Amino acid sequence: MVQDSSPRGRISAAAQRCGEGLLVQRCIDLLSGRNPVPEAALLDVLGGNSARAVMAGHEGGVDGHWPRVWALRTFLYVWDPRAEHEVAAAGGDDHWRVREMAAKVLAARRATSGESERLLHRLLTDSHERVRAAAARALTVVSHGNC
Numbered sequence: 001m002v003q004d005s006s007p008r009g010r011i012s013a014a015a016q017r018c019g020e021g022l023l024v025q026r027c028i029d030l031l032s033g034r035n036p037v038p039e040a041a042l043l044d045v046l047g048g049n050s051a052r053a054v055m056a057g058h059e060g061g062v063d064g065h066w067p068r069v070w071a072l073r074t075f076l077y078v079w080d081p082r083a084e085h086e087v088a089a090a091g092g093d094d095h096w097r098v099r100e101m102a103a104k105v106l107a108a109r110r111a112t113s114g115e116s117e118r119l120l121h122r123l124l125t126d127s128h129e130r131v132r133a134a135a136a137r138a139l140t141v142v143s144h145g146n147c
Helices: 007-018 020-032 040-047 050-055 065-074 081-090 096-108 114-123 129-144
Strands: none
Touching: 007 020, 007 040, 007 065, 020 040, 020 065, 020 081, 040 050, 040 065, 050 065, 065 081, 065 096, 081 096, 081 114, 096 114, 096 129, 114 129
16 A cells, blocks of 8 residues: 555555445445444555554544544545435534535535435534535535536
């Protein structure tokens, strides 16, 4: 594994090695709580250089918010519509970075399910400014089909 590659590069390489479907499923499992403490190899793919600090117990920890943020970020590069429910559910996460990334993914994937749109409308009143901004951008994309 090349630790210093971009998230897109790491995720693309992992998808080629193990298949997009398996990578998507592992991220779904992480977000859903079926695999709340991912193994080091998955963290290396998802977090790159930052994964070392997380595995050492620093900010966000292995069972903290960063693995969930990184799992969501994966869906910017690989996607399966079956992930939409877990992405929308992540919009209710306790940590603002997870909620923000969920909104970004829903925008990137132009998610139009009622669940996703309801979440984005709810996030417009989130306590964190960055989450509100991501939700507003996502609603613009989803509602108008623009970037």
